[in-house]
Amino acid sequence: MRIGVITYPGTLDDRDAQRAIRLAGGTPVPLWHADDDLKKVDAVVLPGGFSYGDYLRCGAIAAKAPATKEVIKKAQQGLPVLGICNGFQVLVESHLLPGGLIRNEHQHFICRDQKLRVENNQTAWTNLFEKDEEIIIPLKNGEGGYIATDDTIKMLEEENRVVFRYLELNPNGSMNDIAGLTNERGNVVGLMPHPEHAVEPGFGPDTAVATRSGIDGLKFFQSALKALVNS
Amino acid sequence: MPKIIVEIMPKQDLLDPQGKAVANALVRGGNKDISGVRIGKRIELHFDREVTEQDIEEAKKQAKEFLSNDVIEDVVAVTVEN
Secondary structure: OEEEEEEOOOEOOHHHHHHHHHHHOOEEEEEEOOOOOOOOOOEEEEOOEOHHHHOOOOOOOHHHOHHHHHHHHHHOOOOOEEEEOHHHHHHHHOOOOOOEEEOOOOOOOEEEEEEEEEOOOOOOOOOOOOOOOEEEEEEEEOOOEEEOOHHHHHHHHHOOOEEEEEOOOOOOOOHHHEEEEEOOOOOEEEEOOOHHHOOOOOOOOOOOOOOOOOOOOHHHHHHHHHHHHHO | OOEEEEEEEEOOOOOOHHHHHHHHHHHHOOOOOOOOOOOOEEEEEEOOOOOOHHHHHHHHHHHHHHHOOOOOEEEEEEEEEO
């Protein structure tokens, strides 16, 4: 199974995303923002970073890139797409997911191991989690405050489209503690925290068992591989 | 140079931390009658020819769909300087 990872100018976490895909058992395929050829990949990850230096608005210019336009087209046909941090911002700016992401409420960049609850385990990227499973993966962002109109929030809650919610601490002022969302079909998922940084023992968040042993992020990528095998 | 000017402001009910910080500095500097500051964006689209009605329509479309995000911002003006 081949999972593409798009690199934009200013992307930081493309190599980590590729590594996560490899550790999950998939084949990572590097994709370039200016190229509208998605190389027949089975799924796509939009990684974290600061595409186009966050010019205009975070993710706004990347949303117009040739590779992204192809992703939008294919996502509407069911291609699994995961947007992480800046990738989540790109999904929102592409209108694949509703709402917007604004500067953290406290105005500071934040970097911490964040506890989340998996609210929806029916998506292409969360099907290996238990419903309400609590996980810990790193979070690092400056503009991660999720906002949307009251109607949109109501719709997201009613349709079970909030996939992850912040637990114990809301790190950026996101409405309803929303950390991640999915689209109607469940193939597109976007979240602020970084699953690709919690995939290998020795390099993940601390757990009760041992320091840096957390690998809760691995299931995101394994879920996508499972979804692809079953499709 | 002919240009179309697009002005964008953060939505009224949204916190504008930049404006708040500037307002605090102004008031500290003695301008105590300034009750608030909000900071938006002015985007100039330059042309090497006269701006047409069609250009303005396209600019309005881009202002709404790309230059601003209607969840957090309002396009407050699209004007032409020929």
